[in-house]
Amino acid sequence: MKSVECRNVSKTYRQGRLEVPALKEINLSIEKGEFVALAGPSGSGKTTLLNIIGGLDSADAGQVVLDGKSLDEMNPSRLADLRLYRVGFVFQAYNLIPVLSAIENVEFVMLLQGVSSDERRQRAKAILDAVDLHGKYDRRPAELSGGQQQRVAVARAIVANPSIVLADEPTANLDSSTGKGLLEIMKKMNEQKKATFIFSTHDRMVMDYARRLIQLRDGRVVDDQVK
Amino acid sequence: MYLQLGWRNIWRNPRRTMVILLAIIIGVWSMLFLGALMRGVSEQLIRNGIQTLTGHIQVHARGYRDDPVVDHRMTDVQAVAAALADALPPGAHWATRVRVNTVASNARYSAGVTLVGIDPPREARISFIGRAVCEGRYLESGNETGILVGKALMEEFETQLGHKVVLMSQDSGGEIASRAFRIAGIFRAELEATEKQYVFISLSAAQKMLKLGPAISEAAILLPAQGEEGRLAADLQSKLPQDAYEVQTWQELLPLVTAVQRLYDGFIFLWFLVVFIAMGFGIVNTTLMAVFERLREFGLLRALGMKPAGVIKAILTESFFLLVLGLLAGNIIGAATISALANTGIDLSFLAHGMEYAGLPRIIYPGVYARDAVLANLVVMVLGLLVSLYPAVKAARFKPVEALAHT
Numbered sequence: 001m002k003s004v005e006c007r008n009v010s011k012t013y014r015q016g017r018l019e020v021p022a023l024k025e026i027n028l029s030i031e032k033g034e035f036v037a038l039a040g041p042s043g044s045g046k047t048t049l050l051n052i053i054g055g056l057d058s059a060d061a062g063q064v065v066l067d068g069k070s071l072d073e074m075n076p077s078r079l080a081d082l083r084l085y086r087v088g089f090v091f092q093a094y095n096l097i098p099v100l101s102a103i104e105n106v107e108f109v110m111l112l113q114g115v116s117s118d119e120r121r122q123r124a125k126a127i128l129d130a131v132d133l134h135g136k137y138d139r140r141p142a143e144l145s146g147g148q149q150q151r152v153a154v155a156r157a158i159v160a161n162p163s164i165v166l167a168d169e170p171t172a173n174l175d176s177s178t179g180k181g182l183l184e185i186m187k188k189m190n191e192q193k194k195a196t197f198i199f200s201t202h203d204r205m206v207m208d209y210a211r212r213l214i215q216l217r218d219g220r221v222v223d224d225q226v227k
Numbered sequence: 228m229y230l231q232l233g234w235r236n237i238w239r240n241p242r243r244t245m246v247i248l249l250a251i252i253i254g255v256w257s258m259l260f261l262g263a264l265m266r267g268v269s270e271q272l273i274r275n276g277i278q279t280l281t282g283h284i285q286v287h288a289r290g291y292r293d294d295p296v297v298d299h300r301m302t303d304v305q306a307v308a309a310a311l312a313d314a315l316p317p318g319a320h321w322a323t324r325v326r327v328n329t330v331a332s333n334a335r336y337s338a339g340v341t342l343v344g345i346d347p348p349r350e351a352r353i354s355f356i357g358r359a360v361c362e363g364r365y366l367e368s369g370n371e372t373g374i375l376v377g378k379a380l381m382e383e384f385e386t387q388l389g390h391k392v393v394l395m396s397q398d399s400g401g402e403i404a405s406r407a408f409r410i411a412g413i414f415r416a417e418l419e420a421t422e423k424q425y426v427f428i429s430l431s432a433a434q435k436m437l438k439l440g441p442a443i444s445e446a447a448i449l450l451p452a453q454g455e456e457g458r459l460a461a462d463l464q465s466k467l468p469q470d471a472y473e474v475q476t477w478q479e480l481l482p483l484v485t486a487v488q489r490l491y492d493g494f495i496f497l498w499f500l501v502v503f504i505a506m507g508f509g510i511v512n513t514t515l516m517a518v519f520e521r522l523r524e525f526g527l528l529r530a531l532g533m534k535p536a537g538v539i540k541a542i543l544t545e546s547f548f549l550l551v552l553g554l555l556a557g558n559i560i561g562a563a564t565i566s567a568l569a570n571t572g573i574d575l576s577f578l579a580h581g582m583e584y585a586g587l588p589r590i591i592y593p594g595v596y597a598r599d600a601v602l603a604n605l606v607v608m609v610l611g612l613l614v615s616l617y618p619a620v621k622a623a624r625f626k627p628v629e630a631l632a633h634t
Contacts, residue, residue: 056530057628077534084532091530091631094523099235111228112532156531 002065003164003196004030004053009062011048011219022048024219025062030198030212032163035190037210038200044216046200047168053198054087054166055079067163084112088157088195090167090186095153096141102152103128103137109160127155131185147178151185158189164196165189171203183209233544240517247513248553251607254506255557256564258603262495263565263593264573269491270594273453273477275417276484278355280343280425281477282321282447283456284463286311289473291444297327297399300442301472307446310466314459318451322349323443325433329396331376331426336384340426342394344433353449356414356427363388363412371432373411377422381413388413394426398438406436495599499606506607507614514546514618519633525622526630535623542622546615550608558604565593 011023023045030036038046051057052064055071064071067086074082083089088109096105106124115123128137131151141149150170157165167186171179187209190197199206207213215223237244277283286307291299301307304323311321325344330337347366351357356375357365366373374392381387391407398404408428416422434440450456456476464474478485518525525538533541572590622630 051628054530055627056631057626077536080529080532080534083530089530091527094527097232097524097527099232099239108228109531112537 002029003032003034003067004028004198005063005065006049006053007063007065009049009052009059009064011045011052011057011060021219023052023059026219026221028214028221028224030196032196033190033194034212035187035197035210036199036212036214037207038198038214038216039202039207040216041202043218045219046216048219049216050166050168050198050200053164054089055082084109085160086163088160088162088165090150090153090157090165090170092169092172096149096156098141101138101140102133102144102148105141105152106156106159109156113160123159124155127159128152130188131155132181145178147174147182150174150178150182154182154185154189158193158195161193162195164198167197167199169201169203170199171201171206176205179203179205229540229544232541233548236517236521237545237548243513243516244549247509247549248556250506250509251550251553251611252557252560254502255554255603255607256561258499258502258607259558259561259600260564260593261498262599262603263561263595264591265491265495265498266596266599267572267592267594269488271592272484272487273481276481277449277477279416279418279421280324280354280356280447281480282353283450283453283477284448284460284474285480286446286448286463286467286472286474287444289471292473292475295327295444297397297437297439297444300325300399300439300444301446302440302442304441304443306467307443307472310463311446311448314463314466315448316451316455316459319448320349320352321446321448322346322353323430323446324350325430325437325439325442326444327396327433327437329394329426331380331384332393332395333384333386333391338380338383338423340380341424342396342433343425343427344430345427346430353447355416359414359416360412361415363410365412366427366429368429369431370411370429371435372409373428374408375412375414375427376410377419377425378413378415379419379422380426381410383423386410392426394428394436396437398436399440399442400438404436404438406432408432499603503606503610507610510546510549510611511614511617513549514542514615515621517545518542518618518622522622522625522630522633526625526627526633529625529627529630538623539616539619542619543612543615546612546619550611554604554607558600561600565595568593 006026006028009023009026013020013022026049038049040046048057052059053066059072066082069082071079097108100108103124106128107120110120110123125137128134131154133148133151136144136148144152171182174182183206186197189195199210201207212226214221288299288301315321323346327342329340329342331340345356345366347368360375361378366375376392386392388410390410392410393405393407395403395405414422434442450459460474460476467474528538569592572592574590
C-alpha cells in the first residue's frame, strides 16, 4: 500500500483581494518506508504540501490519501486522530512543550493515545537512549541545546510508531555537525521502524541524505528522482 | 495530564498570575466580607425590631392594628392563653400587654408616647426591656406606681429617677384617664426613638388606669428560632375566632424591616454581580493574553493529535487552578476579617444620629450565612470557567497550520 498519494492537489492562499497559488495540481505517491526530501526555494510550496499531507491544512482541490484513508472526508476530530496514531511531526523550531521535561514531551503522544504509564515511561526512555539522550530525561527544553531539542522532537515523533514522519526543515536552526547527527538518527529510525520519512528542506545536506528527491518550484513538481 | 500542564502553565508568567490572583482574592474577599456586613445589618435590624416589643408573632383583637385604642381589646384572655399553649412549640415564650397611645407630661414638658403595660417576668423573656434598665430598677409584678422611661425621654423632660410623670389617655368608658407614676427605672435602647416613644408600667396598673378589667391589647410571642412564624401564625389563627382576633407575624408587623431585608438581599446579589463582572473581565483578559502568547504551542498540541476539545479542556484547567487558588485565599482572608470583627463589630457610634435616621444599628456585626459563602464561591467558579470558555474556544477554532504560523 502506498503511504501517501496526492491526486491533483491544489492550494491557494488569499490575502485580502490577492490570491497566491501555493500548490498547482500536485500529483505524487510515496511508498511505505521511503526517505524522501521535498526540495525547492522559498515559496515553492514544500511546507504547504507537507502540512496538507499531515492534515494540518486542507487542500482547495484534489485528494490526499494517507495509508489508504482520504483526508478530505475527515472532520477536525478524525484528522486529530489521524495525526495522533499515524503521523509524527518534527518542526523547524518550537517543537517541544516548554513546561514538560524531555521524557514528558516524548510521553505526551502516548498519553493522548491512552498508553499505560509504565509502558509510556519504558518506551520513552528507550527512544531517548536511542537518540543519545540517556540521562537527560528530566531536563526541560530550556535546559537543552537546539540539537538536543530536535532529537527529543524526533524521539517523540517516532515513539508512538507512526506510519509516517513529516519533518519541516528540521535542520534549519542547527549547525552542520548537529544537523548531520540528527539526520543520522532519523535515517536509523527509518531503517529500524520502517516509517516513511518526508522532509521539506532547502538544505543540501538533507537532500543528500534523502533516497528520493522531489523538486518543487512555484507550486509544481518539476523533478522527482530516486537515487 | 491536563492538571499537570495547567498547573505548570499558570506559573510560566508568575507576575501575571499573581495579578489575576490578587483580583480574584480581593473580589472574593469583598463578596464575603461586605456580604457578611450587609447580612449583619439586616439581621440586627430584624433582631432589634423583634426585640423592641414586636416579637415573632402578635395576637390582637381584630381592628386593633388599624386603630390601637382600648375599644379594640381582647377580653377572653383565657381563650388566647389556651390557643397559645396549644399551638406554640417548646421553648416559645409569650406575654400579654396593654398598649395604647398616651400623653406623658411633667411640670415642664409633655409628649405623645406609647404606654405599654407589661407582665414584668414574662415580658423580660421576650423583649429588650428586661435587660435594658441602666438606672434604677426593673418593674415588679403588681407594682402600681412605678414607671420605666427611656433615657432620651428623661433628658427631654429634664427629669430624673424618683420624679413623677403623669400619663393621660382614654379609658374603656371613653373618659379621660389620668394617673401619676414615679420613675422607677431608666432604660436604654438601640434607637433613641425607642427611648422617646415607649413608657412601661405594670399590666395591672395599666388595666386599672384604663378600667379594662382583665382585658389586654396584645399577646406577643417569641419563638426559639426564626423561620416557622408563618406556619405557627396560621395555626394560631385557626384556633381563634377569625372575626374577633388577628394573628400576624413580624414580617407583617414590620413591613419596613421586611422591605429593608429584601433590599439588602438585592444589594448582596447586585454586589456579587458587579464584583464578578469586574473580575470576569480580568479573567478573560488574562486568559486571552496567556492563550494568544502560546498560540503556536496550541498548534503544536493539535499537530500532535490533541482534539479541539482537548485544547478547551487544557485552557479551562488553567483557569480552574487560578480560580481555586484565588477562592482559597479569598475565603481564608474573608473568614479571618469576619471573625476578627465578630466580637467587636464596626463601631459607628460617631454617626449615631445618621445611623438611627437610616434605621441602622450603631455597631455593625458581620453575619455569616453558609448560603452566601457557598453562593459567592459557586458564582466565582462557575462564571469564571464560563468566561474562560471564550478564549478557550477561540484558541480551539484555529486551524493547526494557522496556530503554528504564530510566533
